Amino acid sequence: MKKITPASLSEIQQVTSWVTSEEDCRLWAGPKLAFPINFKTLPVEMDIEDSDSYALYDGDDLAGFGQLKRKGKERVHLARIIISPEHRKKGLGRILVGQLLEKGRQKGCIRASLNVYKGNRAAHWLYASLGFEILERPNSDQALNGSHYMECRLISK
Ligand SMILES: CC(C)(COP(=O)(O)OP(=O)(O)OC[C@H]1O[C@@H](n2cnc3c(N)ncnc32)[C@H](O)[C@@H]1OP(=O)(O)O)[C@@H](O)C(=O)NCCC(=O)NCCS
Numbered sequence: 001m002k003k004i005t006p007a008s009l010s011e012i013q014q015v016t017s018w019v020t021s022e023e024d025c026r027l028w029a030g031p032k033l034a035f036p037i038n039f040k041t042l043p044v045e046m047d048i049e050d051s052d053s054y055a056l057y058d059g060d061d062l063a064g065f066g067q068l069k070r071k072g073k074e075r076v077h078l079a080r081i082i083i084s085p086e087h088r089k090k091g092l093g094r095i096l097v098g099q100l101l102e103k104g105r106q107k108g109c110i111r112a113s114l115n116v117y118k119g120n121r122a123a124h125w126l127y128a129s130l131g132f133e134i135l136e137r138p139n140s141d142q143a144l145n146g147s148h149y150m151e152c153r154l155i156s157k
Contacts (some may be wrong), residue, residue, distance in 0.1 A: 052068045112132075
């Protein structure tokens with residue numbers, strides 16, 4: 001059974017070991033997380049206090065991670081989605097994002113959003129296949145150079 005559970009700081013630290021270059025780090029977490037990753041500044045740089053962090057397990061293996069942040073009354077924002085390198089391309093990214101969207105629904109949100117860098121084909125493909133569309137970023141969200149803002153509806157119209 002593959003299920004997301006709230007992630008501890010030590011699980012988050014494990015997840016960072018999957019990121020081995022500055023470019024991978026930027027594609028995963030944006031410009032706020034410095035590389036090499038520093039465990040002292042990590043909680044602030046990853047917005048851990050103000051986000052819900054989730055770990056995805058495949059059996060006993062920590063296989064994925066993602067965060068949710070409420071943006072206003074209707075929207076939940078997904079961030080820092082990652083599947084461990086050895087678990088990629090097996091459908092776990094789809095399971096992880098699907099379960100994060102379900103959490104958003106349970107929180108009463110009707111839209112989910114995320115940012116994805118334009119060159120990140122794997123992530124873009126995954127999000128598009130789950131119904132995310134590229135939209136104009138709301139003024140309330142911080143600009144992120146070189147990225148697309150995407151949204152999907154959590155309940156049908
Ligand atoms: C993006 C990421 C989470 C996808 O996880 P994954 O477990 O490999 O994805 P899945 O196996 O669930 O694949 C989902 C879809 O994406 C497609 N996909 C996955 N990797 C792909 C790749 N490298 N190129 C093209 N398409 C790809 C799959 O074909 C699949 O579509 P399908 O079901 O129609 O075949 C993973 O590549 C990752 O962790 N990347 C590094 C971190 C990152 O960039 N995070 C995104 C931040 S916005």
